[in-house]
Amino acid sequence: MKSALYFGEVSHHRKSPKKHDLKYQVYMAHLFLEEIDQVFKNRWFWSANHSNLGSFFRLDYHRPDIEDLSEAVRETMSKQLGLVCKGPVSIVTHLRTFGYCFNPVSFYFLWNEEKTRPVALMAEITNTPWGERYTKCFEWNTENEDARSDHEFHKEFHVSPFIGMDVEYDWRFRQPDENFQADMLLREKGYLFFTAHLKMKRRPIDAKNLAWALIRFPLMTLNVTRAIYWNALLLRLKGCPFFSHPKNLENPT
Secondary structure (H helix, E strand, C coil), rough: CCCEEEEEEEEEEECCCCCCCEEEEEEEEHHHHHHHHHCCCCCCCEEEECCCCCCCEEHHHCCCCCHHHHHHHHHHHHHHHHCCCCCCCEEEEEHHHHHEEEEEEEEEEEECCCCCCCEEEEEEEEEECCEEEEEEEEEEECCCCCCCCEEECCCCCCCCCCCCCCCCCEEEEEEECCEEEEEEEEEEEEEEEEEEEEEEEEEEEEEEEEEHHHHHHHHHHHHHHHHHHHHHHHHHHHHCCCCCHHHHCCCCC
């Protein structure tokens, strides 16, 4: 079984207009979608598409109108990349805990048939407080010396009310293996003003590690939401400017 759990930390570092840092511990699941039933079979406190202390629900993820999540991901990748996307699909994501699920970002990987190397990557972002979803797909490339897949593009989606739209993204990924790392660098007029980092280590999915995930992070997704709003309050108190959603700035006529 290729599916696994990852334990590590998320950190954000803002340089301007006010300095602000945050860091918190997380766990995420890395699930090969064809293994979902096997992963959660005969687990006391875990299940797939059934309520439990921890659970995977199809409707929490990309295009829930399509029953097969793998099919939905491959279809979106094919459309965005202009390729015929085939192969196994995996997801790095937060699972439901005590019936609640929220993912600021989930990462979907399209693999070669041997499941040794990603072919493509899709990031699915949910913004706060609007709850909108946005997907961005990339062909996997590791042409740099650090064996990272690097991607630069102009911001297209309003993620945070404390970051404007005139921003250039620099996203860097390492494939899920013994470690998984994602780094997001934001520049405005060439100035690096914000970075976000996700760094985690792999553990096998077994009774011990699943139990530890629930004991160590009993309210994982609720705490993620709480951290977002708490740090938003701190940014506001520090005097960081508030950027309205672009749709609210449009002329209604």
